[in-house]
Amino acid sequence: MAKIMDRFLLFIYSLSVFALSVAVLSVVGRLVSRRSALNWVGELYGNNTLLQGVVIGAAVVLVLISLRFLYVALRRGNASAPSIDQRTDYGDIRISIETVENLALKAASRQRGVKDLRARIRIAESGIDIVLRAVVDGETSIPDLTEDIQKSVKEHVEEITGIPVSGVSVFVANIIQSQSFKSRVE
Template sequence: MAKILDRLLLFIYSLSIGALSVIAILLLSGVLPMNNLRIRDWDTAYIAAIAVAVILFLLSIRFFYISLRRERTSTLSVDQRTEYGDIQISMETIENLSLKAAGRVKGIRDLKSRIRVSQAGLEIMIRGVVDGEHSLPLLTSEIQRQVHEYVQETTGVPVADVSVYIANLAQSPSFKSRVE
């Protein structure tokens, strides 16, 4: 909520400063008449006022860009609060833990994982290539069980869902015996 309010205030500030600096530039450059303004040392004040107006205008463009820029990082970590303080576990750590757990299952290789955080907990997607020598339903359910238990036990974060995608079947290399 505070970020939204800050961005709104920054947006309003940048628009107002931008408008004021454009008016000042137009007044000082002679595009708009300044009948009521009398400055004794016109040259010094003129140059200083234009410099300040240009700097304010450039700052307002920068602030306007910041106020409209989207947040690039959504959730790079899972945050927990305990009685002793805050804990942050990076998504990369959770991905590596899930890959480690899935790698313990025989018959799957070339693993990749992706993690999403939902209200129910972590949603883990595992992608891999199987060797074709094991039953796919048994293999995938074992991967789901291993990843679910290991990640939840290691991190303390509830795992809502483990999805397994079998991308392909690995071809076993055929070796020709060479007789000499």
């Protein structure tokens, strides 16, 4: 929810800075006459409380949004490297998602018939879900190959990390076309 709100605030902030930049460029580039600019500033200093309220309100909102972005930029958090945290008798263990992806890729690539792999890890309450995208050679039975991949990935990741794997999904994206060309003799 915070990310959606930050994106909305960034949109409003960008729109406001854009409008302010266009106004300043219009005045400096003499697209707006000097008299019009001075009249507007005079209205701002005059007794027009509605205009003053709108300008003060907009300035306060921009300052608050600026402070929020400053806080987000300076805050230190776990956002730099998503990880899976475990507690043991001896202390805490943090394993990065990238490490689990690489372990899954390593186990899956050991299977014959697999040519290209990509992995994506999702953290679930029952463990981790591993989604693999594979390109296969097309000479091995796809159901047998994917079952072997699922089994080896699940066992390997659980053995190395100690994290339960709730599921391994394999998406066969394509098969590799063989490079054998028949020569034509005429």
